[in-house]
Amino acid sequence: MNRSGQVLSKMSKTYLFDGLEFLFIPNINSSKVTFTRKNLARNGGASVAKKFDQDTTTHVLVDTKVYLTKDKISAGLKNAKVPKTFQPGKILNQTWLVDSIEQQKLLDTKEYIIKLDELKPETRKESPASKQHIENLQKQETKEKLIAESSTGNPNERTIFLLNQMAEERLLQGEHFKAKAYKNAINALNNTGDFISDANEALRLKGIGVSVAQKIEEIVKTNTLSSLNEIKSDKEHQVSKLFMGIHGVGPVSAKKWYNDGLRTLEDVSQKPDLTSNQTLGLKYYDEWLERIPRDECTLHNEFMSDLVSQIDPLVQFTIGGSYRRGSPTCGDVDFIITKPNADNEEMKEILEKILVKIEQVGYLKCSLQKKHSTKFLSGCALPPNYASRLPEYSEGKWGKCRRIDFLMVPWKERGAAFIYFTGNDYFNRLIRLKAVKNGLVLNESGLFKRIKYVQGKNVEDKTMLIESFSEKKIFKLLGFKYVPPEQRNFGANNPPSKLGKHLDQFRIDHKYFDKVVKEEIIDDDVIEVD
Structure with a gap:
């Protein structure tokens, strides 16, 4: 456990061109090539200048397929008011941008520098483009198209990324209403294919208010968000975030501990009134905060399947949550366990046998609940013969303790349970909302119809x-x-281009959605799937 008091945050997404500002020449969007390259630059974290600024412009990127000669490039620079004193080493061929993205690293600019004194002057009559030149141009355009498609396909990716960070920070602070405002804006940006460059354009999109619209304009103009930076640099916020990394600690406890003078995990460990889960959360702080590689999750599934086959070979194991959604890493492992024709009582008995077995072999490291029936929350670790199959482990060493949940499902309820425990949360809310609008109820046990049971003067709601x-x-x-x-994987990090044909059927009336959530028609007493 890291006790330095520093916030152990998840690895944040890095951008190739963070802190850079590009001026494109020609600086018009009528060209598809220019439009695509500007989007690539923005998605790579760069600011795109509308005009040259001596203080902020770091590179001038020239399309040498448009400006073929020294005279044309010179004229383009002059029209863009780029002074002759601007660093020659910062005037580059635009292919530097494309090649850097393709290779996922900031390439040395040496081979891309445009040296005007080495270019040929313009002749009276230019020769027609050669066949080889046309082929090279087509190859370049194809390459740029593929690179663009490998991104989210949304020109607002950078804006969405920073707004999503704001939403997450507000959730950590317990400010759910403010977080919802950012999520609404993210959904609106995901649903448009247009680059939103200022507050007025943002306000035209449904779901975006004045405050968030102003932040969108700030992101576009500065490539950063001052309010987000202020939150991240705030001492109380940093310490609270550190504390909320402990299992069983929320915003209220974290704030109270900060007000009581606690600043580090070492301080927290000295508290005499920690709950048992908080004590375990401190013990396994780093291991439970770390994302679990998919390969390790698969080994947990193999181990449990092999172990439980000794108890009952008919029992079936499936990992739900982000693993079932194809994620390369998971926050925890949600085992969805069922058996052909087994009812609730039989699944309870199977869970009891499983718990005895995993404790015997040492797989179970800790329990996170005192009572259990069809659900058991725990911390478990792979034994050496399984852990050694992972690259970072050596023979004879146990794996890291991971958060493992056992979810026992009667056979007849398996379909509803798979939907419920696969998630993600936003997807589950949308599909349950659809059920509510149709007079139905969807939960982990099934899809039910609401009916009114009338007996005399008494009217009862049943399903x-x-x-x-x-x-x-x-x-x-x-x-x-x-x-x-x-x-x-519905939500901020998955725009329409990734959801494809399935998106339209989930478009909703946001006002009705808010009403449903507020009135708790959709219950939130769920296991949060990662």
């Missing part, structure tokens, strides 16, 4: 099961096409 076994049938009954698990 009747419609479907619970088949995932695909539940989707169909709700009027949706089936969405594969790996395409259920």
Whole structure:
């Protein structure tokens, strides 16, 4: 456990061109090539200048497919008011931008510098473009198109990235209403293919208010967000974030501890009134905060499948959450466990046998709940013969303690449970909202119809099961096409280009959605899937 008191944050996304400002020549968006390259630059973290600024412009990028000669480049620089005193080594061929993105590193500019004194002067009559020149141009355009498509495809990616960070920070502070405002703006930006450059353009999009619109304009103009930087640099925020990395600690406890004078994890460990879960959270602080590689999750699944086959070979294991959605890393491992024709009581008995077995072999390191029936939250570690198959482990060493949840599901409820425990949370809210609008209820046990039971003067609200076994049938009954698990990553980091054909069927009335959440028609008493 790191006790230095520094915030152990998740690895943030890095950008190739952070801190750089590019002026494109020609500086017009009518050209598809120029438009694409500007988007690539923005998505790479750079600012794109509307005009040359001696204090902020770091590079001038010239399209040498448009300006072929010394005279044309000189004229282009003059029209853009780039002074002759501007550093010659900072006037580059635009292919430097494309090649840097393709190789995922900031390339040396030496081979891309445009040296005017070495270029040929313009002749009276230019020769027609050669076949080889045309082929090279086509190859370059194809390469740029592929690079652009490998990004999110949204010209507002940088803005979305910073707004999402703001939303996460507000959630950590317990300010859910403010976080919702940022999420709404992110969804609006995801749903437009246009680059939003100022507050007025942002305000035209549904779901964006004045305050967030102003922040969008700030991001575009400065490539950063001052309010986000202020939050991150605030001492109380840093310490609170450190404390909230402890399992079982939320914004209220973190703030109280800060006000009580606590500043480090060492300070917290001296508190006499920590809950058992908070004590365990301190013990396994680094291991539970770290994302689990997908390969390690797979080994946990193999280990448990092998172990439980000794108890009952018919028991089936599936990892839910972000693992089932195809993520390369997971926050924890959610085992969805079922057995053909088994009811709730039999699944409880199977869980008891599993717990005895994993404790015997040493896989179970700690329990995070006193009572359990069909759900068990724990910390577990791979034994040496499994852990040694991972690159960072050596023979004879146990794996890291990871957060492992065992979710026991009756066979007839497996379809509903798979939807519920696969997530993500935003996707689950949308699909449950659709159920509510149709007079239905969807939870981990099934899809139910709301009915009114009348007996004399008494009217009772009841539900009747419609479907619970088949995932695909539940989707169909709700009027949706089936969405594969790996395409259920709805939200800020997954714009329309990644959701493809499944997006339109989930477009919703945001006012109704807010009303449903506020009135708690959609319950939030769920296991948060990573």
